[in-house]
Amino acid sequence: MTDDGASFSSPKQLLAARGLHARKRLGQNFLVDPRFAARVADALPADAFVVEIGAGTGSLTEALAQRARRVATLEIDRGLAAIVRERFADVGNVTLVEGDVLEFDFAGALRPESAPRAICGNLPYYITTPIIEKILDAFDFWESAVLMVQREYARRLTAAPGTPDYSSLTVFVGYHCSVEKIFDVGAAGFYPAPTVSSAVVRLTPWANRTAGVDDERVLLKTIRAAFSQRRKTLANCIVAAVRSKSGDEQDERLRSSVEQAIATARLEPKIRGERLSLDDFKRLANALVTARIDIV
Numbered sequence: 001m002t003d004d005g006a007s008f009s010s011p012k013q014l015l016a017a018r019g020l021h022a023r024k025r026l027g028q029n030f031l032v033d034p035r036f037a038a039r040v041a042d043a044l045p046a047d048a049f050v051v052e053i054g055a056g057t058g059s060l061t062e063a064l065a066q067r068a069r070r071v072a073t074l075e076i077d078r079g080l081a082a083i084v085r086e087r088f089a090d091v092g093n094v095t096l097v098e099g100d101v102l103e104f105d106f107a108g109a110l111r112p113e114s115a116p117r118a119i120c121g122n123l124p125y126y127i128t129t130p131i132i133e134k135i136l137d138a139f140d141f142w143e144s145a146v147l148m149v150q151r152e153y154a155r156r157l158t159a160a161p162g163t164p165d166y167s168s169l170t171v172f173v174g175y176h177c178s179v180e181k182i183f184d185v186g187a188a189g190f191y192p193a194p195t196v197s198s199a200v201v202r203l204t205p206w207a208n209r210t211a212g213v214d215d216e217r218v219l220l221k222t223i224r225a226a227f228s229q230r231r232k233t234l235a236n237c238i239v240a241a242v243r244s245k246s247g248d249e250q251d252e253r254l255r256s257s258v259e260q261a262i263a264t265a266r267l268e269p270k271i272r273g274e275r276l277s278l279d280d281f282k283r284l285a286n287a288l289v290t291a292r293i294d295i296v
């Protein structure tokens with residue numbers, strides 16, 4: 001089979017042949033244009049070991065198998081797993097793992113493999129964030145991830161500080177990886193056509209993520225706290241996060257140490273969390289560590 005679609009296996013026909021239907025509950029919208037599958041696969045390093053999330057009927061698996069050293073593809077739906085097993089029975093570099101991606105041991109699968117190692121998928125959108133958190137947990141064991149996500153989600157991942165789409169997710173993912181949007185895919189690219197548009201993003205882990213970070217846990221807690229109440233100032237959010245832990249409602253000393261830490265980080269006293277860049281967050285977290293403000 002080639003990428004020109006001459007012998008493309010239509011998801012609709014593959015499902016119909018087995019009396020199956022796309023299950024909305026499992027985020028099943030299958031790629032119907034092999035050119036999109038080819039572009040996704042081309043965005044990965046050549047000759048990689050690839051973990052694919054959500055095989056579906058194998059539209060993307062096929063393009064990956066042509067470029068990758070080996071593909072381990074995950075699928076939770078038993079009916080689809082049967083299609084994939086049959087479709088790739090004679091393809092030596094594809095292995096199907098039937099089960100839930102949220103239970104999958106990414107580090108265990110990727111650690112023994114040599115680079116390049118990659119993660120790829122036209123994601124089931126109902127669990128996009130848990131999937132991203134899970135692959136970031138295995139951050140040390142892959143070199144590239146190319147993911148199809150909802151277009152709004154791609155905007156959140158690539159948003160600039162102070163814009164409406166900027167969120168704790170933007171900073172959390174941006175702390176681990178550089179994020180680039182590669183291309184958009186409209187609803188017509190899928191069967192059945194979803195009600196939302198999609199985009200493909202590439203995540204590339206930073207080599208020196210923790211450089212200049214005194215305590216990573218404090219940094220991550222600070223990011224979460226800063227976005228916890230968008231209408232409040234950064235100082236109020238941090239004070240609230242520390243108080244909720246200590247239960248002390250009256251501590252004025254705490255407020256003044258938080259304000260001092262914000263000044264040490266060279267930030268405006270009344271600034272809101274949504275305006276801070278990743279570097280601002282790093283300086284602030286280090287100032288909180290130095291001041292022994294226990295946000296953890």
Ligand code: SAM
Pocket residue numbers: 011026027028029030031032053054055056057058059060061074075076077080099100101102121122123124125127
């Ligand atoms: N890669 C295929 C394609 O592009 O045509 C299918 C993409 S479809 C958007 C998402 C796939 O993820 C579906 O096949 C769905 O059954 C599968 N899926 C949903 N939840 C899953 C889970 N928790 N674990 C593994 N696969 C899951």
